[in-house]
Every structure is written in structure tokens, then in C-alpha cells.
Amino acid sequence: MDKSTFEERKAIRGEMHVSQRHDSAHKHVSGTADYIDDMPEPAGTLHGALGMTDRAHAEITAMDLSAVAAMPGVVLVLTAKDMPHSNDISPSHLHDEPVLADGVVQFHGQPAFAVIAETRDIARRATRLAQITYRDLPHFTDILDAVAHGGQLVTQPLTLQRGDAEAELEKAPRRLKGSMRIGGQEHFYLEGHIALAIPGEDDEVTVWSSTQHPSEIQHMVSHVLGVPSNAVTVNVRRMGGGFGGKETQGNQFAALAAVAAKRLNRAVKFRPDRDEDMTATGKRHDFLVDYDVGYDDEGRIQAVHANYAARCGYSSDLSGPVTDRALFHADSSYFYPHVKLTSQPLKTNTVSNTAYRGFGGPQGMVGGERIIEEIAYQLGKDPLEIRKLNFYGDKGSGRDVTPYHQQVEDNIIAQIVAELEESADYQTRRQMILAFNRESRVIRKGIALTPVKFGISFTMTAFNQAGALVHIYQDGSIHLNHGGTEMGQGLYIKVAQVIADSFQVDLDRVRITATTTGKVPNTSATAASSGSDLNGMAAHDAARQIKERLVAFACERWQTTPDHVSFVPNHVKIGEELVPFPEFIKQAYMGRIQLSAAGYYKTPKIHWDRASGRGTPFYYFAYGAAVSEVSIDTLTGEYMVDRVDVLHDVGRSLNPAIDIGQIEGGFVQGMGWLTTEELWWDDKGRLRTHAPSTYKIPLASDRPKIFNVKLAEWSANAEKTIGRSKAVGEPPFMLPISVLEALSMAVASVADYRECPRLDAPATPERVLMAVERLRNNGRPS
Amino acid sequence: MPQPTGSISFVLNNREITLSDVAPTTTLLDYLRLERRLTGTKEGCAEGDCGACTVLVGRLVGDRLVYESINACIRFLGSLQATHVVTVEHLAQDGALHPVQQAMVDFHGSQCGFCTPGFVMSLYGLWLSNENPSRADIEKALQGNLCRCTGYEPIVRAAEAAAEARPSDIFDPIAREREAITARLKALAPTETITVRQGENCLIVPADGDSLAAALSDNPGATVVAGSTDVGLWVTKQMRPINPVIFINGISELQQIEESEAGLTIGAGVSYTMAFAALSRTFPGFGPLIDRIGGEQVRNMGTIGGNIANGSPIGDSPPPLIVLGATVTLRSRDGRRTLPLEDFFIAYGKQDRKPGEFVESIFVPRLPADDLFAAYKISKRRDEDISALLGAFRLSVDNGVVRSARIAFGGMAATPKRATNVEAALIGKPWSEDTVRAAQVAFETDYQPLTDWRATSDYRMLTAKNLLMRFFLESGGEIAQLRRFEETV
Numbered sequence A: 001m002d003k004s005t006f007e008e009r010k011a012i013r014g015e016m017h018v019s020q021r022h023d024s025a026h027k028h029v030s031g032t033a034d035y036i037d038d039m040p041e042p043a044g045t046l047h048g049a050l051g052m053t054d055r056a057h058a059e060i061t062a063m064d065l066s067a068v069a070a071m072p073g074v075v076l077v078l079t080a081k082d083m084p085h086s087n088d089i090s091p092s093h094l095h096d097e098p099v100l101a102d103g104v105v106q107f108h109g110q111p112a113f114a115v116i117a118e119t120r121d122i123a124r125r126a127t128r129l130a131q132i133t134y135r136d137l138p139h140f141t142d143i144l145d146a147v148a149h150g151g152q153l154v155t156q157p158l159t160l161q162r163g164d165a166e167a168e169l170e171k172a173p174r175r176l177k178g179s180m181r182i183g184g185q186e187h188f189y190l191e192g193h194i195a196l197a198i199p200g201e202d203d204e205v206t207v208w209s210s211t212q213h214p215s216e217i218q219h220m221v222s223h224v225l226g227v228p229s230n231a232v233t234v235n236v237r238r239m240g241g242g243f244g245g246k247e248t249q250g251n252q253f254a255a256l257a258a259v260a261a262k263r264l265n266r267a268v269k270f271r272p273d274r275d276e277d278m279t280a281t282g283k284r285h286d287f288l289v290d291y292d293v294g295y296d297d298e299g300r301i302q303a304v305h306a307n308y309a310a311r312c313g314y315s316s317d318l319s320g321p322v323t324d325r326a327l328f329h330a331d332s333s334y335f336y337p338h339v340k341l342t343s344q345p346l347k348t349n350t351v352s353n354t355a356y357r358g359f360g361g362p363q364g365m366v367g368g369e370r371i372i373e374e375i376a377y378q379l380g381k382d383p384l385e386i387r388k389l390n391f392y393g394d395k396g397s398g399r400d401v402t403p404y405h406q407q408v409e410d411n412i413i414a415q416i417v418a419e420l421e422e423s424a425d426y427q428t429r430r431q432m433i434l435a436f437n438r439e440s441r442v443i444r445k446g447i448a449l450t451p452v453k454f455g456i457s458f459t460m461t462a463f464n465q466a467g468a469l470v471h472i473y474q475d476g477s478i479h480l481n482h483g484g485t486e487m488g489q490g491l492y493i494k495v496a497q498v499i500a501d502s503f504q505v506d507l508d509r510v511r512i513t514a515t516t517t518g519k520v521p522n523t524s525a526t527a528a529s530s531g532s533d534l535n536g537m538a539a540h541d542a543a544r545q546i547k548e549r550l551v552a553f554a555c556e557r558w559q560t561t562p563d564h565v566s567f568v569p570n571h572v573k574i575g576e577e578l579v580p581f582p583e584f585i586k587q588a589y590m591g592r593i594q595l596s597a598a599g600y601y602k603t604p605k606i607h608w609d610r611a612s613g614r615g616t617p618f619y620y621f622a623y624g625a626a627v628s629e630v631s632i633d634t635l636t637g638e639y640m641v642d643r644v645d646v647l648h649d650v651g652r653s654l655n656p657a658i659d660i661g662q663i664e665g666g667f668v669q670g671m672g673w674l675t676t677e678e679l680w681w682d683d684k685g686r687l688r689t690h691a692p693s694t695y696k697i698p699l700a701s702d703r704p705k706i707f708n709v710k711l712a713e714w715s716a717n718a719e720k721t722i723g724r725s726k727a728v729g730e731p732p733f734m735l736p737i738s739v740l741e742a743l744s745m746a747v748a749s750v751a752d753y754r755e756c757p758r759l760d761a762p763a764t765p766e767r768v769l770m771a772v773e774r775l776r777n778n779g780r781p782s
Numbered sequence B: 001m002p003q004p005t006g007s008i009s010f011v012l013n014n015r016e017i018t019l020s021d022v023a024p025t026t027t028l029l030d031y032l033r034l035e036r037r038l039t040g041t042k043e044g045c046a047e048g049d050c051g052a053c054t055v056l057v058g059r060l061v062g063d064r065l066v067y068e069s070i071n072a073c074i075r076f077l078g079s080l081q082a083t084h085v086v087t088v089e090h091l092a093q094d095g096a097l098h099p100v101q102q103a104m105v106d107f108h109g110s111q112c113g114f115c116t117p118g119f120v121m122s123l124y125g126l127w128l129s130n131e132n133p134s135r136a137d138i139e140k141a142l143q144g145n146l147c148r149c150t151g152y153e154p155i156v157r158a159a160e161a162a163a164e165a166r167p168s169d170i171f172d173p174i175a176r177e178r179e180a181i182t183a184r185l186k187a188l189a190p191t192e193t194i195t196v197r198q199g200e201n202c203l204i205v206p207a208d209g210d211s212l213a214a215a216l217s218d219n220p221g222a223t224v225v226a227g228s229t230d231v232g233l234w235v236t237k238q239m240r241p242i243n244p245v246i247f248i249n250g251i252s253e254l255q256q257i258e259e260s261e262a263g264l265t266i267g268a269g270v271s272y273t274m275a276f277a278a279l280s281r282t283f284p285g286f287g288p289l290i291d292r293i294g295g296e297q298v299r300n301m302g303t304i305g306g307n308i309a310n311g312s313p314i315g316d317s318p319p320p321l322i323v324l325g326a327t328v329t330l331r332s333r334d335g336r337r338t339l340p341l342e343d344f345f346i347a348y349g350k351q352d353r354k355p356g357e358f359v360e361s362i363f364v365p366r367l368p369a370d371d372l373f374a375a376y377k378i379s380k381r382r383d384e385d386i387s388a389l390l391g392a393f394r395l396s397v398d399n400g401v402v403r404s405a406r407i408a409f410g411g412m413a414a415t416p417k418r419a420t421n422v423e424a425a426l427i428g429k430p431w432s433e434d435t436v437r438a439a440q441v442a443f444e445t446d447y448q449p450l451t452d453w454r455a456t457s458d459y460r461m462l463t464a465k466n467l468l469m470r471f472f473l474e475s476g477g478e479i480a481q482l483r484r485f486e487e488t489v
Helices: A003-008 A025-030 A066-070 A120-127 A143-148 A165-171 A214-225 A251-264 A274-280 A319-328 A361-379 A383-390 A413-423 A426-439 A491-503 A531-558 A581-590 A656-674 A737-751 A765-778 B028-035 B099-106 B116-129 B135-141 B153-164 B173-188 B209-218 B231-236 B272-282 B284-292 B296-301 B304-309 B318-323 B420-426 B433-440 B457-475
Strands: A046-052 A058-064 A074-079 A111-117 A131-136 A159-162 A174-182 A195-199 A205-209 A232-236 A268-270 A286-295 A301-311 A338-346 A443-456 A465-472 A478-482 A510-512 A565-568 A571-574 A577-580 A596-602 A607-609 A614-616 A620-633 A639-648 A706-711 B008-012 B015-019 B054-061 B064-071 B084-086 B194-198 B201-205 B223-225 B245-247 B257-259 B263-267 B327-332 B335-340 B345-347 B358-365 B372-378 B389-398 B401-410
Touching: A025 B099, A025 B116, A046 A074, A046 A120, A046 A251, A046 A274, A058 A111, A066 A074, A074 A120, A074 A251, A111 A120, A111 A251, A143 A286, A143 A301, A143 A338, A165 A286, A165 A301, A165 A338, A174 A361, A195 A251, A205 A214, A205 A251, A214 A232, A214 A251, A251 A268, A286 A361, A301 A319, A301 A361, A319 A338, A319 A361, A361 A383, A361 A443, A361 A656, A361 A737, A383 A413, A383 A443, A413 A426, A413 A443, A413 A620, A413 A639, A426 A443, A426 A620, A426 A737, A443 A737, A465 A491, A465 A531, A478 A491, A478 A531, A491 A510, A491 A531, A531 A565, A531 A571, A531 A581, A531 A596, A571 A581, A577 A581, A620 A737, A639 A656, A639 A737, A656 A706, A656 A737, A656 B153, A737 A765, A765 B457, B008 B173, B054 B116, B054 B173, B064 B084, B064 B116, B064 B173, B064 B296, B084 B173, B099 B116, B099 B153, B116 B135, B116 B153, B116 B296, B135 B153, B209 B245, B209 B327, B209 B358, B257 B272, B263 B272, B272 B284, B272 B296, B272 B304, B284 B318, B284 B372, B304 B318, B304 B358, B318 B372, B318 B389, B318 B401, B372 B457, B389 B457, B401 B420, B420 B433, B433 B457
Parallel strands: A046 A268, A205 A232, A301 A338, A478 A510, A639 A706, B008 B084, B201 B245, B223 B245
Antiparallel strands: A046 A111, A058 A131, A074 A111, A159 A338, A174 A286, A195 A205, A195 A268, A286 A301, A443 A620, A465 A478, A465 A596, A565 A571, A571 A577, A607 A614, A620 A639, B008 B015, B054 B064, B054 B084, B194 B201, B257 B263, B263 B358, B327 B335, B327 B358, B372 B389, B389 B401
16 A cells, blocks of 8 residues: 555545445345355254144134154144243233243234244144144224224323313314224235254354344343343344334244254254244234314314224234334324324234334324325315424424424424425426316326424333444454344445444445344344434444544554544544554554444433323434325226325435435335235134235335435434434335325315315225225215 | 156256156255255245246247246246256356346345345346336336335336346356257257156156146146146145146147137147237237236246136136137047136136046137227236236127127136126117116126125125226227326337
């Protein structure tokens, strides 16, 4: 290395705020990125399969597994009684979630035993030989059924209250009540759940798990085995998608693999078939929202009273915080002068619902946007007009306090919406669509602009902490590790950019390494969009520590002061001297400088008191908005998304290409949730949409025909986040609420927009057609 | 060199494989991943719906070597005689990515990466067959690939960019090896029946129709497998035994399409891809259905004969074939018999196929020039979805009066079924909106559809009625359905 290298190259490759390819992209496309099932198996690896029940709610009166055990190739059959220490993997610590059903089946498909065999095929076949007899108990799978049968809850409900909603509703000039059903959603990560447990010495075990939450896998495995956490190491290099579905749902597979591995002293792998994965693991919560709204003649909201009832499934899992977050987002982007919001986390005989991108927030916001839409139809106005009237005001405007008493300090929604309204040519297009609908008999169009304001932070304050571990080796190469997991969202590359930027070295000098509980302990789930905020800052802190030592070393060696030492592209500049980074590191090693640091970060400012419903649960908000235009066929209910324009706020983007990928992908995933993705249970309580043949996520041909996505480049986070960036994982998921509302407008056209179609989600072609029929018949004298 | 009986031979990437120990139920995917440790090909669903396991399979069509994307998860290893299997590992050369791979990297077409090898292979199949794909072509090529992360936009952009990237000195494994592979596959084409036995298991690959008839006569309980897009799931999902099995996908005599003055004869082994192309040329009303059965991989594997022979009430080809007056020819060692297609479907799960018989071909008579014909598929998701219902309509109108009518639906009854009461309500009446409204009521006497996860009974009934209205409106030139792309003729 000589000085000319530096002078020619002005900047490093891979600094922050510049688009970088996903670190594994070249491996993804050539099939060399290893997922857990691709790793070479240790000699003698055995394979597990779940033995599933076929009752929604029943007592197991007898379970004869002799034929299962007798099948050639079967090595071990596990039941609840075989869990060495505990059969409990409840993430909420309410002890309501067994690894294997023990005496009582609580949902159709709940695993009651597991088979370990020489091959996966044998294990799967053996499960079918079980003879289980049941005594059926009454089951209810649906929200209304659950309410009708006593409304048992899986966890404590939440109330958010400000002002006096009940009294103000009475006084309001106008008032409307309604209800809306919002369906659940299967994650459909392309890589299903998988765990590979490799037994170690003494009580040790290593588990490779496709998980967003290695620390929880570690805790659950240690709890089930009855060993301390330090005996269990959990690793994950990458997941083939997570979306919240791998926050807690990997526990049962990891626990079973670990139990079998320790008992047999052989490696054990669990990889459920897709249908088993979809049957035995939780999904997004579906909701029934009842709302009662008072407003004035202009459309300004005066009071909102709403109840959010959720199908939680048989156990609590994460339903508490999920239903909480639904309430936190029931205001969407709007100020409710008086408000009372309640959650109702209902127990049902279905698989326990869990985290899913947005974590209840999307359902909360869909309810809030429905209220706006209802008011608009009541008043015969464009819903966008009602939205603007009700947006939160600027800080100190008196219209800046949320239902949970947090002041909104960083509000930019009006600016986002105004800019998008202009760039997407919303008003002109709306007029053209109204004109089109007057002329078109069968095909009708709709357009809608909806906003997003999403609170960033775990509402469980303790989870807002993270660690990182950074080593620099003697050759100047850097080893990076942190507690965040990579599921495709680009977290690893973003944090690597933070490190490259901190040391001012090219990105290829930074080695990204697999997440492991052995390097960074006590991590939080990579969830709540928090990955780069938390881990980026923790890694930055580790780099800061090493840099401080390096600066001190330079001052001593070169006899100078810290203001004369700086990290410049691929060099350290000391006075006028440029020392290539590797050379400088080598000297630091020789000077006995510690070249490794554990970084740490905790989010400032936030606090939350659930009992009183007051606090500042969110560090900041991420904003965005979308305009969607759709066409529907009023004879069949079929539809098409013609055009989507998005303007989204990621603060100062750490990696624009990755962030745009999150927005585009989140949009299409959210659109699937609100359109074609339908979960359907039969009268036996059996989920019948448990494979891609029956559960329909969007295809390439479902994506918007025209899809314009822009970042709000002028935005910077008001808070001191890493590079003033903002979280991006979840907020874009709510942009396609505009698709649902555009479909609604197209439906409303058949009754001249006099009536809000009250389209439930998902708006399948069937729901669209039935809404068309309903509106036509309502206008018709019977 | 004559093909030794008792083994299955094919080319995998650049090596020839001969297997004398093949279970009837072993899938290509399991073989790749477990036996050969080619782990680039992924299992996402094991039912041919997500495309993570997409590989290309080259086969000789006449003298031409044709590569098609298929789902390795439901393709049986024993069905690969005389084929060239190309996996994602074969694309890059000495670390240099193929243009299709490079475009996926450059346009950020992967996030979690799990679906990516499958997308790469589907895009590679498109790249090989279409130098200038339209957005519609790209979407069609990707109908059998699910991505949950990207929202597809960057993948479509990558496909467009890859189409442009065709430097003359490019390394393309298939281009380089085409001649050698063609010669190898010719040598591997069976001249007599291959029988592979493994304990109780028996796997038969007949060389031609005669040997198929003989094999089926000797093994009347055998499972006949053509494209395995249905039987594949019996194995991967239900773990049903299919032994003994007869793989007929290599029998070229069953893959012929003959056009005559009288009509179109389509061999039972013709894939959807090829059958629907021929059908839509002769019967333009088929056009909108072409790319709505399965994804590209399933259309490349599945056959029109299989779609009929499995007797599903929601098979997509029977309703339009029934209204066109198609006949089906069944063959056995004792000879052939031909019957109207609608008579083939007796009841749910029951067809008029005797032991030892197989579906040999379908004959579709030409449509008189003035006849109106259309087929409409309704599903929750537009593409790669199983029909909630599918209606086919054929009408002859003379001086404004309906002279004859044939209407058939799938998804409305236990078999693909004619709407005879609706037909009666139309015949002899003026072809008008009033007639249509009156005839719509007759659907209620023709069908009592079920409610299931695809649709409620009410929706099926209402939509069936409305499809008759759509047919009427379109016959008058009105726009009465959505089209994602302008029709290209």
C-alpha cells in the first residue's frame, strides 16, 4: 500500500447511506448460501417428525404408539412425559404452551408425540401409525364463537383511554358505529422451520435453528432439558424468511431436537413438511373491530370508542403485546380528542397466533382507516379530505398526543402526504376514475391514498437493548458479530456498513459471521423493525471502543494528540502521515492494544406503564404513504392493482437499495394479507388452507402493474439513531391499506358512492363480488 | 449401444448417471439433495406450488433438445430416462456468474435467498427460450415461483436486464453442450421396456404404446404416471404407495398433436404447455386459459391426458373440451374404444376406465366458424391457483336466435358437468340480455355447488350466472373482464 491509493480513492467501498448488494446475493443466486438443511450432517444424524392430532379440542383417552415404535428405522418416540425437566415452552411464561400435548388437545393438528428415525421419510411415515383415542370437548375456532362461549382470554387485556370518549360520543353532531373483520395471515417463509441439535459433552448441546430469537431458543432448550443456559449454544447464519413467524415458533422443533439428541447422543434434525409447518405454527392474529365514532359535519373526529377482539389461539404466546400494539396503532395517523380503546385477546381452539410483521399494528391501523372511510362516505367526501382534517398536528399544537399519552414529536405525515398527492397526480386521477366509472358497466376502478405512522421500539422496554462483538485480527481483517439475525432483510450488510464506515475501511475487510448465543448473550428477537437500530448502534459502540484505544495508542507512539489522529479511507492519518490500516493494526498489536470489543446499546427515552396505559413506548415514528389504483370486475369480483405510488420515510437510509427492497416486499406482502390470503377452518376446526395449493400469497403477476417507490430523501431521524436512519422492516407493510380502500371505492361505485361498502379483509374476489351485490340490493326496493 | 434393462440413465449437469436401484417414490429433489448433496435446489412446499426446487430438464422432442423448467419435488427419479437434468450448480463457470445470476445480484433480486435458485432456474429457462421477453412473458415464466420477500419487482427487472445480456463469448453450459447432450440422450432413449425391481417395488418405463398396453395388462393395478403433478402429491403429502408404477412421460407416440380438417388429435402425453398452445391456435377461446393452469413448471410436466384421466371435478381442461364435443380414446392390449369426453366422467373419483386401459388421446372437432366459444376460469388468485369454478360456453346463433348451446362447468358439481337446463333455456330464444337473465335462473336446477376454502356455494352460483352474462356481453363486443396485458395476437 502506498499513499497514492488513498489519494485516488476518495471514499471507501461500503460506507453508510450508499446502496450495497446483499452480502449473500452472489451465494443466493448460485445455490451456495447454506441454510440449515444444506449443512453437511454429522455422521449418524437422525430425523424427527411431529405426531399430530386430529381433533380441535379433546381429551386424549389413550395413545397407542406401539406400531410407531415398531416400524423399522424408528429409533425413539417422544411424548410429553419424555421432556427431561419441563414440557413447557410458553414465551409469555404463563405456562400454557406444552412442547407436546399432555392429555388434552387444544387445536386440530397439535403435536402429541414425536418420532425420531433413521430417515425423515421413515419418521414421517411412522407418525401415521399412531392409534389415538379421544373424548371430544366443545371447540370454538372463531372470534364470535369464542365470545358467545364466555369470551375466555389468554392474557390480560389492555385499555387505552384519554378524555371521556363515552360522554363526547353522546355530544357529537354525528355518530356512526360499525364493525370490521380483519383476517389473519400465514407467514409463508420459503424456508420452513428447522432445527439441528448436536449433542456435546456433559450437559452441553449446540442447536442450529432457523430462528429470529436465538436467545429464546437457548432459554427454552435449557428449560426443557433442565440445564443452565451456559450449556446451550444456539447458532443461526441465515433464515429463508422469518416475518415474525420465527420469533417464538421455532421453540418446539429446537426443544424436541435437543431432547432427542441428548437422549440418543446423536445429532437430530427436525424439518417439518410445509403442511405440518402451516398447521402446527402460529400466524397473524385475525381481529373483529367494533367502533363507535363521534365527528362533526366537516368530518373532524371528536371521540372514538373501539374494541379490538382477536383470535389468539389456544395459548398466550405473544398475543398480549400483539393486541397491545393493535391498540397503539388504532389511531393510525390521526388525533382522537377523546378516545377509549380496549383489546380482547380471546382464547380459541386454533393454533396459537404469534408475531407477524407489524405485530398487531397493521390490524389496528386498518381499523383506524376504516373509521376515516366510513366518515367520508357518510359525508359524501373524498376520504383523503377527512384524513387531512384529522392528522396529528405539529408538536405543541394541542393535537399531538396519542391515546397512550405519548407526545408525537417528529410528525411529518402532512408533508409526506402532500408530496405524494402531488407526485402521484392523485386528484386528477381520482376525477378520471370517477368519470370512467360513470361510463363502464362491468369494470370499475378505485383509488385511495392512505398514510402510515408506525411506532418504533419494543413496547416491552427491556427488549430495547443489544450487543455486538468486533475483533480486528493482526492482518487488519475485521470480524463482526452481533445479536441480530439475518432473514433476508439486509441487517447483516447494514451493520457491516456501520463498521466499515466507523473504521473507514472497505466493506470487504469486514467479515460477517453467524449469530450465536456464544458470542453475544441475552439478545432480543430480531423483531419490531429494531434490528439495525439496536445492533447497528451496538456495533458502532464496539468500534468506538476499539478506535479510542487505537487513538490513544497512536498518540503515544507518534507523540501527538487525539485531534491529530483520524480514520480516513483505508488508512489512519496521524499528523500528516498516512498509515495503511493493516499496517497500523499490526503495530497496535505489537504495542499490546486490545483489538476486540463488546459493544452495547440501549434505547434512550422510552418507558411504558401498561397498568395506567401511559408512557412513551416508542422512541420515534416512521412515516409513509401510498396511492393505489385498482380495477374490479363487478360480475366476478376479480381485480387487479393497476398502479401504486409510494413515498416512504426511512430517515437517512443506511442502504437505499435494501430499504427500497423492504418497502416493495412489505407492500406486496401486506397486499396479499388484505386481498388473496385467506385462512379457512372447517367445522371440525381443521385449517384447510395449509399449503401453497390452497393458501394464495401474491405472485409476480399480482404485483402492481406500475409500481413507483420513493424514499423521502429529505427526512432524517429526529432522534440520534445510527446515521439518523429509521427502521424499515414493518412500516411499509401497512402501505397497501390503500389497496383495500381502493377496492372499496370501486365497489362503492355501483351504488354511486352513497354507502361505505364495509369490505372485510381479506378482500378476496368473493368478498368483492358479495359487497357489490349487497350494495346493489341495498339500493333496490325489495 | 442398446439400453440395458433394469436401470434408469440420465445426464445430471455434466455427468451421466445410471441407477439400477430406484424406488418408485423417490423424487428428483430428494435424490439431488440427499444422494448427490446438490443442495442449491431447495424444498419449499413439496407439492409443486412454490418453485424453490425448480430445475431444468432437457428432453428430445423429435430431434430437438428442449429444456423446460420443472418442479424437482414432485418429479420422480424413475421418470428421468434419457433426460438432461440441469441444476443451479451448473450455471456459474469458475466463479463467474451466468448473466441471469448476475442480473439477479445487480437488481437486488434476492433477499432471504431461499427461493432464489428456483427463480434463477425459471429465468434461465426463459433466457434460453425467449431472447426478447415481454413483461407478460416474464410473469408467465415466474407463475410457478413464490417469493415472500421482494415483491417480485426487482426480479422482473433482473429478467429484463438478463435478456439484454447476451455477449457472444458468454459461457452458457447448455449452449456449449447442446450437441453432445443431444447425442447422449438419443443413445439413452429406450428401445424396449425398462423394468427396475427393488424388493417389492417395481418401476416400469415402457418404450412405446404397445409396451405400455402390455405392461398395464400385466399389471392392471399399476399407477400410470405421466407428469406426476398430481401423483407426486400422493407420495409427498399422503405418503401413498404407488407401486407398481408405470412412467409414460417418455413415450413419444403419446405426445403427438395432429391437425386435420376434422379437428385436433392430442396425445394423452402432451404437456399442458404444448397442448394449450395447439388448442388456442385452433380455438382462440382457449387463449385466456393457457397460462392459468398451474405455474410454468406444472404446465411443462402435467399432461392433458392426466388432467382428464384423474377425473378431478376441478380439472381445467374438461369443461371447454366437453362443450367442444371432444372424444377420448382409451387403449388397452385388446384394442381401442372412443367415447364422448362427458361420458367418461361417471361420478366423483370414478371414470369409465377399465383395468388395463389407458387414455391414449383426445380428439377435438373443429368449431364451425360462426360458433361462439369462450372459457372462463375463476380463482382466488389469478394465476397458479386451482379453480373455484370454470365455465365453458359454446353457442351457435343464427339470425339473432340461439340454435344450439353447450355449457359445462368445473367446480360446480362432483364431476365436470353440462348445464343442460341453462342450455335449454337459451335454445330457440333470441340471444339477448333478457334471455340471458331468464336462463341464469336455470343454473340453480343444474348445480348445487359446495362451500369450501376456495369459495362458498353462493359465490359459485352467482358467478356461474354472471359468467353467462360476461359471455353475452363479450359476444356483443363489450369489455367484460379484466386483462392484465393487452391481448397479443
